[in-house]
Amino acid sequence: MENEKHSLNQNRKKTKLKKVVKSIDLGLRKNSEDDEISSKYAFLKDKDMSAPRKQVTKSKRPNTNKAGSKATVKNSDKSNKTGKKKKMKLWKKILLVLFALMVIGIIAIASFITYIFKTDKWAITKEQFLADAGAEIYNKDGERIATITGSEVNKKVELNQMGKVPDAFISIEDERFYKHNGVDLKRTFGAILSFIKTRGNSSYGGSTITQQLVKITMNDDSRKGVAGIERKIREWSRAIQVDKMLGKDNVLNRYLNRIFLGSATNGLEIRGVEAAANFYFNKPAKDLSVAQAAFIAGINHAPSLYNPFKEDGKEKVLARAKNRTLIVIGKMHELKKISDSEYKDAVKEVNDGLKFEKGSQTNGLTGLSFTTTAAIDQIAKQIKAKQDINYSEAREITLNSGYKIYTTEDSKIQKILNEEYAKSKYVKKINGQTAQSAMVVIDPSTGRVLGTAGALEEHPDTLGLNRIFSERQVGSTFKPIGIVGPALESKNTTAATVYYDHLTTFGKNYTPHNDASDGDNNGIVSMRRALTISLNIPMIKLLSIMGYEKPKEFLKKMDINVDTEKAGLSLALGTESITPLKMAAAYAMIANKGVYNTPTFYTKVVDQTGKVIVEPEQKQERVMSEENAYILTSMMEDVVDDGTAKSFGNVLGNMAVAGKTGTTSNAVDRWFCGFTPYYAAAVWYGADEGYKKTASFWGRNPAAAIWFPVMKRINENKEVKKDFDKPDGIVTKSVDKATGKLATSSTAEKYDEIFSKDNIPDKSEGSKAYTICKETKKLATKYCPNTETVYIGKVIETEEKGNWTPRLTSGKITEYCDKHTTPVMLDVPNVVGMKLDAAKAKLTDAGFTVVAKINDKAGVAKDQVLTQSATKAEKGTEIYITYNSSGPATTNTTNTTTSTNTTSGGSTNTTASTNTTTP
Missing domain, CATH: 3.30.10.20 (Trypsin Inhibitor V; Chain A)
Incomplete structure (x- = not known):
């Protein structure tokens, strides 16, 4: 009997299970036809043929047609039952589908978490986390130029030197710190539920102290979407790794020495509780009262909201700080971190008003050159990328791991730069602003930065703004690297190519001008002459013919990214902003015979065992041919000999020098970039916020006024080279001045020009001499007081291609001067x-x-x-x-x-x- 009952129960369970499976199967179907069929025949699945029929209660109401009435009642009752069963089945299906989706979701999330935990192996080591060994810095000759101790980066102390601060942080941030393995599951699930309830707007914090340490170390700030979820899971994984790797006390010590707790007025970050105690109370952490320790722990989540030294809204800040500090004190008392009497004293101190006293803040890295600090910055960025940590932590590792840092700094060159940039004659005040400048000196053959200056000051803050990294409009210094260089390389020009330089309208309404001193009507000029005296109109014409893609590709090879099409034709005027460092590197490419080297401030970093930890990631790429680089160099030599830098031409004596001046609109930014056979350099001069007219020295370009004296001093002990090295592929040809093509027997006026053997122009079709009025540039009348003879070809080919108006169809001058028509x-x-x-x-x-x-x-x-x-x-x-x-x-x-x-x-x-x- 028992066996029969058992068998019957088992059969019933199997039947129910089959129905559930079928229901789920029907509920999950997506095909509309299947859904329709399923709905149509649902009653067959619901009907239990073996179940006894219920008797219908007879109606007391008289009915003449009893048989018909009975049938109607039965059918109605049956219909109601079927409807109710359908509704019940629909809800069951929905619930089952939701349940199934939830199970699938949980499995997917669990798999995702497991995958991250298994694959996430953080590159940072225990030694790097606990690093406190300082660093030694060397120049390019292997001479030690600086020694950094760990205490100089930020003020570090051990836990036993922090007084009540550790208890205050544990109380408010992570009360179960010593009980969990890096992740507090109770707090984590609480944060998740709060997140779900508030639809992502929860302020409930689920991070432990270990997680916070990981967070300030990681190189990941993702907050939303899948990336945010992945970051959080990786944070859990790494918190467990760090907790196991360091141990509780080391985690807490590292956290309290690295956490951000505000910013000083000089811009320095307040990192670590010792620095915070000094900044807010002018005392070490071990001497802080309970209330003071609670204040520092309480401002952790938003230091700027509690800065008592801010005058703006000070009353609100102090009230906010008071409330937050009392919360921390209460939590410390609740967790028995302080006694009743300590609690009462702390509350009284807060209610009476905390006594804040600002302490001085120094970094300890003062005295380093701009070049050295740039090297530290470059190394930290590479370590950041290599070890997947943030920049602040990477810098900490760089300066505290006992590394030997070999920089590219030439101490003699750096000393000259420091001395020159300390001279008061360069410091001008205009419109309430003080002029500033930056300079970079590079070895063209290696890309190594030998010296830099980031400020016009006697004792500059080398940890502050380094202007060699500041982008500024470059003016005409852009022409060699962004117009002439790519045009030579793409065979869109030679040094002899000629254009009409006169007022020209491009498109519908763009009518650019030359500099006022040059005028807008210089007649036929070659590219060499246009670059020498920095004419704008021929450069814009060349860009119009060449197009925007070639300059873009040319510049990209030197890591200069410019949206050339967006800039339009004004690109030829140097309206783009580029840093002095990149400008120096670009001109170094020309000096290096067309080969670009990524600039670097260091050569290697080795640890205490001599192992190389990191080396510079330099690329070397040919940007232009050796021949074209030489032609461009020759053109820029004319800038110094007979062009816009002519007044500085004799500063370097017989040493070969090439370069280009640059002046932006309204003379806001002034530049000089150039090179000798030994060094390339760029100088920017202006103001941080810009002003309408930069200072000139003796009527000359102030950037050039700095560049030439510096370059004279650093080249003094070098062998004098009067010329740059000429490659074998350079040929000299006689050129028709009027057409820019090779001269013939009928050429009226000719001169010699250099060409690449792969880019020699065709023969000229001849030219004719015209006597023109110097003032109007039209045929001279007998009354014109000043005349000159010009030679013009039949048609200038470049003008035939021109996308501008007036479009010249003939080189012949037909109009006579209309200004000098009567005797004088x-x-x-x-x-x-x-x-x-x-x-x-x-x-x-x-x-x-x-x-x-x-x-x-x-x-x-x-x-x-x-x-x-x-x-x-x-x-x-x-x-x-x-x-x-x-x-x-x-x-x-x-x-x-x-x-x-x-x-x-x-x-x-x-x-x-x-x-x-x-x-």
């Missing part, structure tokens, strides 16, 4: 009584032709001028003079009478007579 009467110098030779010279210099006639008179000195024909005449008019060809050598008295009449032609004739008395 000039004063004729009075030469009566002068010696003949002196009179002729004076009249000739004034622009007149002299006709001399003899008119001997007794008693008049020999060769003395007696008369002249006019006192006013047109330029070039013949002036007749008479003189005495014989007579005594000297005279005492000369009496001259002059009669004047005006001719009908407009000139004024004068007759002069002279009576002389001899001794």
Whole structure:
């Protein structure tokens, strides 16, 4: 009997299980046709054929058709039951589907967490976490230039030197700190539930002290979405790893020595409780009262909200600090970290008002050069990427792991830079701002930065703003690296290529100008000349023909990313912003015969065993051919010899030098970038916030006024090289000045130019000489006071391709000067009584032709001028003079009478007579 019951129960369970499985199967179907069929025949699945039928209660109401009434009631009851069963089944299906999805979700999340825990192996070591061994810094010659001790980076102390601070932090941040394994499951699940309830807006903190240590160390700030979830899981994994690797006391010690607790007025971060105790109370952590310790622990989550030294909204800040501090004290008392009497005393101290006293903040890294601090920064960034930690922790490891850091600094060059940038003559105040500057000196062959200056100060804060990393508009220093360089490389130009330099409209309404001193109508100019005197219009024409893609690709090879299309044609004017470091590296590429090296501030970092920890990630890439680099260098030599830097041309003596000046709109930023056969350098001069007119020194470019004296001093002990090395692929050809093409026998005016053997222009089709007015640049009339001869070809090919107006179709000049159309009467110098030779010279210099006639008179000195024909005449008019060809050598008295009449032609004739008395 028992066996039969058992068997019956088992069969019933199996039947129910089959129904559940079928229901789930039907509920999860997505095909609409299957759903329709399932719904249509649902009653068959619900019907239990073996179940006894319920009797329908007879109605007391009389019914004439009893059989029909009975059938109706039965059908109605059956329909109601079927509807109810359908609804119940629908809810069951929904619940089952939700349950199934929940199970699947839990399994997926568990698998995801397990995967991260198994695969996440953090690269940071126990030694690096606990590093406190300082660092030694060496220059490029292997000489030690600085020693850094751990205490100089931030003020570190042991737990037993922190007083009540550890208890205060544990009480408010992680009361079960010594009980969990790095992750507090109770607190974590509480945070998750709060997150779900508030739909992601919870402020409930689930992080333990170990997790917070991991968080301030990790290189991951993701907060939302899948990335945020993954970061949190990785944080759990690493917290468990760190807790096991370091142990509780080391975790707490590291945390309390590294946590961010505010910012000093000098910009330094307050890191660690010892620094915080000094900053807020001017005392060490071990001497803090319970209330003071509670204050420091309480500001952890948002230090800026509790800074008592802020004047703005001070009352609110102090009230906020008071409430937060009382909360921490209460928690310490609750957890029995302090006694009843300590609790009462602490509460009283807070209610009476905490006595804040600001202590001084120093970093301990003062005295390092800008080059050394840049090296530390570069190394820290590489360690950050390599070990997946944040920058602050990477810097801490760099300076506290006992490493030997070998920088690229040349101490002699650095000393020269420091001395030059300390000179007061460079510091100018304009519009309430103090001028600033930055300079970078690079070894072109290696890309190693030998010296830098990041501020115009005698004792600069080298840990503050280093302006070699500040982006500024570069002006015309962009032309060699962004216009001419890529155009040479893409064969869109040669040094001889010519353009008309006159006021030109590009597109509908873009009409750029040259610098005011150059004017907008210089006629035909070559690319060499356009770069030499920094003309804008020919450069824009070249860019218009070359297009934007070639400059973009050219610059990208030097790690300069510019949206050339967005900049448009104004790109040729240097409107893009680039750092002095990148500008120096770009010009070093030209000096290095077209090969670019990523600039670096160090060569290697080794640990205490001699193992190399990190080396610079330098790339070396050819940007332009050796021949094109030489041609561009030659063009920039002309800038110094006969161009915008001409006034500095003799500073370096016979040493070869090439470079380019740069001035942005309204002279806000001034630049000089260039090189010698040994060094490349860039100088920026301006103001941090920019102002409308930078200072000039003696009417010259202030950036060049710094560049040349520095380069003179650092090149003084080098062998003088008068020329840059010329590659074998350079050829010299005779060029038609009017067309920029190779000269022929019919060329009117020619000169020699250098070319790459792979980019030589065609022969010229000839040119013609025109005498033009220097002022209007049109054909000269006989009345034009100043004229010049120009040679123009049939058609300038570049102008035929031009995307601008007016589009010139012929090189021929057809218009005559419309300004000088009438005679201009000039004063004729009075030469009566002068010696003949002196009179002729004076009249000739004034622009007149002299006709001399003899008119001997007794008693008049020999060769003395007696008369002249006019006192006013047109330029070039013949002036007749008479003189005495014989007579005594000297005279005492000369009496001259002059009669004047005006001719009908407009000139004024004068007759002069002279009576002389001899001794």
